[in-house]
Amino acid sequence: MDRIVVAGGSLAGLVVALFAARSGREVVVLEGDDRPVPAAPEDVWQGWRRRGVPQFRQLHGTQALGWSILAARAPDVLAELGAVGACAAQLLTLPGPVAAELVQLRCRRPILEWVLRRTVLAEPGIEFRPGTEVTGLRLGGRSRPRVSGVITTSGELAAQLVIDATGRRSRIGEWCVHAGASAPQTRTVETGQAYFTRWFRRSTPFTATDPMLRVELAFATLLLCPADADWFSATFFAPVGDRALRRLLMDSDGFRAAVASVPSAAAWLEDARPVGTVQFMGGLANQLRHTAPDGRSPVGLLAVGDSAVCTNPTWGRGGALAMASAAALVDAMTAFDNPSAVTRAHTVWTTQHHEPWFYDTLLLDAETNAAWAGRPPSPHLDRPFRHAAAALVARTDAGVGVAYMRYRNLIDPPEAFWGDTEIADRVLGATNAGATTHLNDAPLPSRQQFLALDHAVV
Ligand SMILES: Cc1cc2nc3c(=O)[nH]c(=O)nc-3n(C[C@H](O)[C@H](O)[C@H](O)COP(=O)(O)OP(=O)(O)OC[C@H]3O[C@@H](n4cnc5c(N)ncnc54)[C@H](O)[C@@H]3O)c2cc1C
Incomplete structure (x- = not known):
């Protein structure tokens, strides 16, 4: 396979480019935003605008899955992040392998992206083109469409593999249809x-x-x-x-x-x-893109990060899942030497390992929205116990606590946590024995008391 083109140079695009280059590929990253990257970390907060990433200055933390992927594949990135103040937060203070996995990466999102961008810019084998927007695809192939390149605002580029890392608002569907292939099926569920x-x-x-x-x-x-x-x-x-x-x-x-x-x-x-x-x-939504059921999704077009699966950010999953999908794709490219096999392998990985987080997040959101509305959780929440109950019991039961943290940090998949009968027994047992459904110790303000603050500050 020849060079790889990555559309989008944010978390997923940067990480997939880095991992691919380090496995011997030649990579071109096309990023629509053209704002120059500040030279010093202290200028990043004020001096870097990212039109293409509206959440750039929102809360950000990276779950332990993301930290472990960087630790295994790009320890230099973690070292550089540490040098500019990022924190490797220890979720368990006991020594041992369980605690060693439970480490979150804590830093502002612009700092994370700044370090990743600079690493990519310095990496041999990667060409990063800012201010270059992908506007379409070139396809070949007879029985099934095959990617042969991309159309950009600065001309065309040949490639057998095009990685779509343009985020939740990806225009991958339009690109496919304009080029004569079928659009992926997209399911969007607003979080409310x-x-x-x-x-x-x-x-x-x-x-x-x-x-x-x-x-x-x-x-x-x-x-x-x-x-x-x-x-x-x-x-x-x-x-x-x-x-x-x-x-x-x-x-x-x-x-x-x-x-x-x-x-x-x-x-x-x-x-x-x-x-x-x-x-x-x-405007926050959970979103899933599936390959078209008619078999006319282009071979060689591969979605990573939010473009493939986007989950409600309140659960802090997107960054780590973007890294996981990038790592899995690069592994598929290493294992298989032709675009068809890579496309198949990545589709299977996305279905088995990325999509479950979409469905899991829908259930968590349904529970949260019901609680906020003062409604009982829907009977359709097909789960043996509630998330709120698990979070509460996790505080006092070490076994539940570790399993809960591994799930919340994406180290174990949702089915491993929710399908564990011993965890279910312990959560239900503690709940039936009188654990409250309330996660907090001190009395908390009601909504009315909150709204009264509004008058107090006017
Ligand atoms: C409010 C909020 C808070 C969040 N908090 C967290 C958190 O705490 N922890 C966490 O892990 N995740 C969090 N997330 C999720 C996380 O931000 C995303 O999962 C992550 O940014 C996905 O990365 P991405 O590279 O797939 O897409 P994006 O970050 O959306 O990047 C897409 C990139 O593609 C570029 N682009 C778009 N179109 C084109 C084009 N046609 N051509 C070229 N370039 C293009 C854009 O400029 C951008 O750089 C949060 C999200 C939101 C909305």
């Missing part, structure tokens, strides 16, 4: 949820054992998440249609008052200086 994030810095850096704080309110979730060095984010996930709550949280003082009204979160603000204003993001 929105993000409100504000960034802070404190006087001392976080350490590897500082925990994050997740508080389940009756009507929203608050997540306080350490990032690189002294940075941390405070984020509310809330129903996208709750306008009164939105009015409160979009106001900088209202946001601060809201965080301060949550007992376990208030202490985080004591030594915290806000950076910038509250950042909103709605």
Whole structure:
């Protein structure tokens, strides 16, 4: 196989390019955004605009699966991230192999992308072309369409393998249809949820054992998440249609008052200086793209990251899954030497290992949305126990705790956790024995008390 073209140079595109180049491939990355990359990490926050990545300055953390993929395939990236303040957060402090796997990568998204981009720019075998948008495909083949190249805003490029890493809003369907092939089948399920994030810095850096704080309110979730060095984010996930709550949280003082009204979160603000204003993001969806059932999806067109499977970001899965799909694709390219076999292998991997996270996230979202609406969880949630119950029992039962963390960090697939009868027995046993369905220790503000804060800050 000759050179590989990667459309999109964000997390999935950068990682697949890096892994492919390191397995001996010649790679061209085409990235629509043309903004220059700042030279120094301290200029990244203010000085780097990413039009193509609207979540660039939102909360970001990378689950342990992502950390372990980088540790195995690009330890230099982790070392460089560490040098600019990223934290390898230890989720279990006990020594041993279980704890060694449970490490999250914590840093702001621009820092992660900055280090990855610079590594890619310095990597022999990769040509990175910023400001070059892919607009279509060239196809050949008789019985089944085969990729022969891409059309871009700066001309055409021949390639037998084109990797689509252009994210959830990929136009892969249009490209296929215009070139005479069938579009993938796309399933989109709106989450009904929105993000409100504000960034802070404190006087001392976080350490590897500082925990994050997740508080389940009756009507929203608050997540306080350490990032690189002294940075941390405070984020509310809330129903996208709750306008009164939105009015409160979009106001900088209202946001601060809201965080301060949550007992376990208030202490985080004591030594915290806000950076910038509250950042909103709605329009969040779970999305899946399947190859066309008529067998007319092009051979050699391979989707990775959000273009293939996108999950509600409140569960923090997209970055690690993008890395996993990139790694799996490069393994398929190493194992097979022709585009048909690579395409088949990647389709099978995506179905077996990537898609289950889409279905899992739909169930988690359904439970969350029901809880926020004050409804009992739908009987259609075909699961032996609730996520909220598992998260609660995981705090006190070490066996459930490790299994839960492995699942939440994507190390074990959803079916391994939800299908484990011993875990189910322990969660149900603890719940029946009187564990509350509430994850928090101190009394929490109600929505009415929250909304009253709005008047207090006006
Ligand atoms: C609010 C929010 C918070 C999130 N928080 C987390 C988190 O904490 N942890 C986590 O793991 N994940 C998180 N995610 C998910 C994560 O951001 C995505 O899963 C990840 O960015 C997917 O990477 P990607 O490379 O597939 O796509 P994207 O990051 O969307 O990148 C697509 C790239 O393709 C480029 N592009 C688009 N079209 C073209 C074209 N035609 N030609 C050339 N280039 C093109 C774009 O400019 C962009 O660079 C979050 C997402 C959101 C929305």
